[in-house]
Amino acid sequence: MIFNTLRTLATITLIVLTDGANLEANRGNHVRYDNYSVYKVRYQNNLERQTLLSLTQQPHSIKLWHEARHELHLLVSPQSLPEFVTFLSRSNFSAEIFIQNVQKAIDNEYAANSRATEDTFSWKRYNNLAEIEDWLDDILARYPKVTEGFVIGKSYEGRPIRGIKISYKIGNPGVFIESNIHAREWITSATATWFINELLSSNEELVRELAESHDWYIVPVLNVDGFVYSHEKDRLWRKTRQPSAGSSCVGADANRNYNSHWMENGGASADPCAEDYAGPFPFSEPEAKAMAEFISGIKDKLNVLLAFHSYSQLLLSPYGHSSEVVPYNHKDLMQVAKAYADAVQALPYGTIYQYGTSAGLLYPVSGSTKDWAYNEQDIKISYTVEFRDTGKFGFVLPPSHIIPNAEEALAGIEALLRECKKLGYLQLKYKV
Numbered sequence: 385m386i387f388n389t390l391r392t393l394a395t396i397t398l399i400v401l402t403d404g405a406n407l408e409a410n411r412g413n414h415v416r417y418d419n420y421s422v423y424k425v426r427y428q429n430n431l432e433r434q435t436l437l438s439l440t441q442q443p444h445s446i447k448l449w450h451e452a453r454h455e456l457h458l459l460v461s462p463q464s465l466p467e468f469v470t471f472l473s474r475s476n477f478s479a480e481i482f483i484q485n486v487q488k489a490i491d492n493e494y495a496a497n498s499r500a501t502e503d504t505f506s507w508k509r510y511n512n513l514a515e516i517e518d519w520l521d522d523i524l525a526r527y528p529k530v531t532e533g534f535v536i537g538k539s540y541e542g543r544p545i546r547g548i549k550i551s552y553k554i555g556n557p558g559v560f561i562e563s564n565i566h567a568r569e570w571i572t573s574a575t576a577t578w579f580i581n582e583l584l585s586s587n588e589e590l591v592r593e594l595a596e597s598h599d600w601y602i603v604p605v606l607n608v609d610g611f612v613y614s615h616e617k618d619r620l621w622r623k624t625r626q627p628s629a630g631s632s633c634v635g636a637d638a639n640r641n642y643n644s645h646w647m648e649n650g651g652a653s654a655d656p657c658a659e660d661y662a663g664p665f666p667f668s669e670p671e672a673k674a675m676a677e678f679i680s681g682i683k684d685k686l687n688v689l690l691a692f693h694s695y696s697q698l699l700l701s702p703y704g705h706s707s708e709v710v711p712y713n714h715k716d717l718m719q720v721a722k723a724y725a726d727a728v729q730a731l732p733y734g735t736i737y738q739y740g741t742s743a744g745l746l747y748p749v750s751g752s753t754k755d756w757a758y759n760e761q762d763i764k765i766s767y768t769v770e771f772r773d774t775g776k777f778g779f780v781l782p783p784s785h786i787i788p789n790a791e792e793a794l795a796g797i798e799a800l801l802r803e804c805k806k807l808g809y810l811q812l813k814y815k816v
């Protein structure tokens with residue numbers, strides 16, 4: 385199968401983008417992924433997973449692109465393709481190609497972004513940080529009675545990390561939405577901004593009820609430095625931008641940097657070059673630290689925390705650090721996740737979400753936002769939501785997916801909160 389794949393790869397890459405030269409002129413300093421491909425490799429057990437993961441360690445140059453349930457998605461450079469092919473032919477792993485040429489996917493996305501020429505903010509394309517912040521200012525100015533801007537702190541490079549609170553009345557249960565902690569997951573901030581706009585402007589009864597009976601705290605772009613870097617230098621950047629001592633590799637995985645079971649059970653990496661590098665110590669990353677301080681300050685007001693990610697179409701609940709134990713309210717967390725998944729599937733798109741604990745459904749993850757919120761801040765409804773897709777485009781999801789994905793998030797969150805209320809999770813923890 386792999387050899388067929390290679391032949392296809394060779395054929396496909398002969399197709400040259402006609403407007404490639406123009407794109408290049410504007411993007412001369414971008415990291416390029418010409419002829420890099422993404423392969424899906426399935427594994428049966430942890431031993432096989434470790435064997436595959438070893439391919440992504442020095443001296444190999446294959447990179448881990450993403451992990452999904454029982455499968456690794458590997459980014460294979462043209463230079464490492466022969467080694468990868470040899471590995472596959474000597475093992476019993478079968479690989480399937482997802483993306484033939486990552487650069488082409490990036491160029492297509494870039495072209496679609498450029499085609500959506502409205503110079504104002506739009507959900508037909510991915511907006512950059514400056515555009516998102518201008519839009520946020522505009523929203524705050526248009527809805528002064530029910531919105532309030534806040535800044536949770538500063539990033540490593542000194543950017544303010546901004547959020548919006550939406551509150552229609554006192555005495556509402558609180559929902560916190562963290563988004564774009566992973567820089568390249570652009571669909572998350574696109575969805576978060578669309579969601580904010582719906583809460584404020586929709587006339588639909590269900591949305592009005594949703595908007596007005598909860599207090600919303602939404603940070604559309606948490607990893608601001610990484611997000612800017614992913615727009616300006618490297619579309620596939622995931623981590624923060626703080627340099628590491630004793631390594632030329634930059635950044636840590638902020639979603640492994642929270643002080644809750646930090647670095648336990650192989651749930652993160654100690655290697656500064658790894659994509660899931662936990663950082664030198666808990667809260668070494670200013671962005672995670674700022675979130676933690678902000679949330680700690682309002683934790684009595686929060687009943688629910690959702691962390692937006694992509695991709696895989698999953699709802700992941702605590703725990704991340706262990707699959708041996710589950711939280712006391714695991715059954716409720718599954719029932720609430722099911723409500724989200726059912727609501728999404730009922731939409732005309734029919735998109736399927738799976739759900740489970742992150743350690744149980746996927747693999748150990750330590751020091752993530754949702755586990756920290758659950759374990760340390762007493763927020764008993766806490767999920768990571770992995771948006772579209774399941775790998776066809778991965779992180780480079782075409783902008784035509786923004787609105788459908790956001791509609792799914794809206795339907796999902798509405799159902800999730802309805803289920804939470806039914807189960808008694810939206811009672812106030814503070815006196816009005």
Ligand SMILES: *[C@@H]1O[C@H](CO)[C@@H](O)[C@H](O)[C@H]1NC(C)=O
Nearest residue numbers: 393394395397398418419462
């Ligand atoms: C990508 O592969 C094609 C086909 O093998 C080749 O012609 C082209 O030069 C390669 N591009 C780069 C930038 O390596």
Ligand SMILES: *[C@@H]1O[C@H](CO)[C@@H](O)[C@H](O)[C@H]1NC(C)=O
Nearest residue numbers: 432471472473474475476477
């Ligand atoms: C591959 O599978 C065959 C048949 O199931 C088995 O005999 C062989 O030992 C396996 N090879 C490896 C490298 O796992």
Ligand SMILES: [Zn+2]
Nearest residue numbers: 566569693694
């Ligand atoms: Zn992520």
